[in-house]
Amino acid sequence: MASRSGLRYWPRVLAASLNARPEVAAPPDVTFEDEGVGRCRALLAAGHRVMVGVAGGSGSGKTTLAQELVQVFGDELSCLVMQDSFYVDQSARFDGDGGSVNFDHPSSLDFELLEGQLRALRHGVSVEVPHYDFATHRRLSRTTPLQARPLVVVDGTLILDSALVRPLFDVAVFVECAEAVRFSRRLERDVRERGRTPAGVHKQFHLQVKPMHDEFVEPSKRHAHLCVAGTEALATSMHRVLEQVAARQPASL
Ligand SMILES: Nc1ncnc2c1ncn2[C@@H]1O[C@H](COP(=O)(O)OP(=O)(O)O)[C@@H](O)[C@H]1O
Numbered sequence: 001m002a003s004r005s006g007l008r009y010w011p012r013v014l015a016a017s018l019n020a021r022p023e024v025a026a027p028p029d030v031t032f033e034d035e036g037v038g039r040c041r042a043l044l045a046a047g048h049r050v051m052v053g054v055a056g057g058s059g060s061g062k063t064t065l066a067q068e069l070v071q072v073f074g075d076e077l078s079c080l081v082m083q084d085s086f087y088v089d090q091s092a093r094f095d096g097d098g099g100s101v102n103f104d105h106p107s108s109l110d111f112e113l114l115e116g117q118l119r120a121l122r123h124g125v126s127v128e129v130p131h132y133d134f135a136t137h138r139r140l141s142r143t144t145p146l147q148a149r150p151l152v153v154v155d156g157t158l159i160l161d162s163a164l165v166r167p168l169f170d171v172a173v174f175v176e177c178a179e180a181v182r183f184s185r186r187l188e189r190d191v192r193e194r195g196r197t198p199a200g201v202h203k204q205f206h207l208q209v210k211p212m213h214d215e216f217v218e219p220s221k222r223h224a225h226l227c228v229a230g231t232e233a234l235a236t237s238m239h240r241v242l243e244q245v246a247a248r249q250p251a252s253l
């Protein structure tokens, strides 16, 4: 939920929709467990490799779902790849939030590198994931080794828009969420965790996040095998994703 002080940065249209927006449940904190977990765990342990893409708008609930998936299966069976690690270094061009650098446009991301790393992980080959620093908009020189695991979960706004990356998913999930809810969640996160000002978050949302969402993210939903709601109980989304994981034959790529 947006803090009361954050609300004054909302444009009139969002403020008006605040009353009408759906109830936002408290953030989920219970680790999911049902029979689907056991079924998938057995498949993964038997050598079944599955790549799950979790797409959707910023603030929709992608990372919550993606993290729950890898938490449930653990480090031995699963690994998580974040689209956010694959931003192109834009430190030389950056001139302020909502300025000339559009971080929400597909060209801000190195999908060729992401594709290469996902193909390696599919084949059981470990990778060195790049590090992107949100404070300086820089790709750091250090990388983080990531061991290939049977279940690879990929989290990102534009992973279903990218024609390079999209075919790699055995299960492509899109997390749907109303704009007003996504904005309030993003405002809170960027101020608290990314050192942004409310005014900067507001400007970036309306100049870049929203137009890019409408142009690229939302239309990419048509490529999803499964849509879940980013405001429903996490257990409900998990159950539906695990059904798909258990049912899919891995793509031969
Ligand atoms: N199903 C849900 N119900 C209620 N709150 C949720 C749900 N999923 C995510 N949230 C909350 O919404 C916020 C944004 O979620 P996050 O997963 O970080 O979104 P994204 O990765 O798509 O930007 C977080 O505070 C998270 O706890």
Ligand SMILES: [Mg+2]
Pocket (backbone or CB within 6 Å): 062, 063, 064
């Ligand atoms: Mg996220």
